Amino acid sequence: MGDVFKALADPTRRTILDELTDRDGQTLFEICARLTNKHGLGSSRQAVSQHLDVLEAAGLVKTRRDGRYKFHYIDTEPLEPIVERWLNKPGKRGPT
Amino acid sequence: MRINLTNVLVDDQEKARRFYTEVLGFVPKHDVPLGGGARWLTVVSPQDPDGTELLLEPTGHPAAKPYKDALVADGIPYTSFAVDDVKAEYVRLRELGVRFTQEPTDMGTVVTAVFDDTCGNLIQIAHQTS
Numbered sequence: 001m002g003d004v005f006k007a008l009a010d011p012t013r014r015t016i017l018d019e020l021t022d023r024d025g026q027t028l029f030e031i032c033a034r035l036t037n038k039h040g041l042g043s044s045r046q047a048v049s050q051h052l053d054v055l056e057a058a059g060l061v062k063t064r065r066d067g068r069y070k071f072h073y074i075d076t077e078p079l080e081p082i083v084e085r086w087l088n089k090p091g092k093r094g095p096t
Numbered sequence: 097m098r099i100n101l102t103n104v105l106v107d108d109q110e111k112a113r114r115f116y117t118e119v120l121g122f123v124p125k126h127d128v129p130l131g132g133g134a135r136w137l138t139v140v141s142p143q144d145p146d147g148t149e150l151l152l153e154p155t156g157h158p159a160a161k162p163y164k165d166a167l168v169a170d171g172i173p174y175t176s177f178a179v180d181d182v183k184a185e186y187v188r189l190r191e192l193g194v195r196f197t198q199e200p201t202d203m204g205t206v207v208t209a210v211f212d213d214t215c216g217n218l219i220q221i222a223h224q225t226s
Contacts, residue, residue, distance in 0.1 A: 023199070027171020029210070029218075030198045037203035045170075068168045069197050 004078045007058035013051050015039055017060065020074040025064075027071060028052070101138070103151035104175050105160050106215035109137050112152040115214050119192050120177075125149050155216065164216045171197050173210045173220035182207040182223050 007013055012035065019034045020026060026034075032048050035041040043051070052072060055061035059078040064071050106112035116122045122139035126149070130136055134156070138149040155161060167174060179185045182200045186209050190196065197218060198210035208222045 023201070027197055027210075029171035029173070030201065033203060033208065034201070037206065068165065069171060070169050071171075071197075 003058040004060065004082070007054050007060055010051065010054075012041055012043060012048075013055055015041065016048070016051060016055065017074055020061070020072065024073050025071040027069060031072065099148055101149045101151055102175070103153040104213070104215070104217055104219075105155045105164060106152045106213075106217070107155050108215060109135055109152055109154050112213070112215045113137060113139075116150070116152060119189065119194065122150065152215075161216070168212075168216070168218055171210065171218065173218040175217065176208075176220040176222055179221045179223055182209050182221055185209075185221055 015035060016031060019031060019038070022034075028045065028049060031052070032043070032045050035043055035048065052061055052063075056063065060075055062073045062075050064073065104112075113124070113127075116139050117124060121142065123142050123145060125138045125140045125145075126136055127138075128136040134154045137152045139152065140147060140149050155164070186196065186200050189211060195212045196209055197212065198208070200207055200209045202225070205226050206222050206224050208220055210218050210220050213219050
């Protein structure tokens, strides 16, 4: 779970996940263009690629090659243990 | 100084001529045999027949293919064309069987989309929104 928190700690990486939520399955070029044009984040393509590597290592992003193209997809599965750990305990929703 | 010519490196000039004229709608301007099977092959926009020519340049250099493959893998279009309405053009080209790697996307001040020119390149189309 540590990798997930580390991956989510960075605001650019959270923005990348926001944009993949907007549309899943994007090329590196589209992610870079969205960060620059919609969010004013002037990260280099290399820096964005490194952010994607961190997200992929944490299991939050999956890549798929389709012919000559490579697309990035969001995977929320690593977030589920977080929900189970703190938010999903019946009868313990607040101080009594 | 002005830009009178720009080029795309195409895998197959005849296939490129068909795609750029019959699918995209450009108009042939020059088609001159150069020897070795290569042609000086240019097209222009019907909206601007005396404007910038696009040279459909054969991919002869050994570095060209790795370069193009790497750009395509990352989804990078290194050529961009202006259209009046990206969404309308997307619908038109999709019906003609064109493959898009990026659907029309509002980038704030510009709407863009990216498609495969079938000759080894990704091409961006764009219109300004403000």
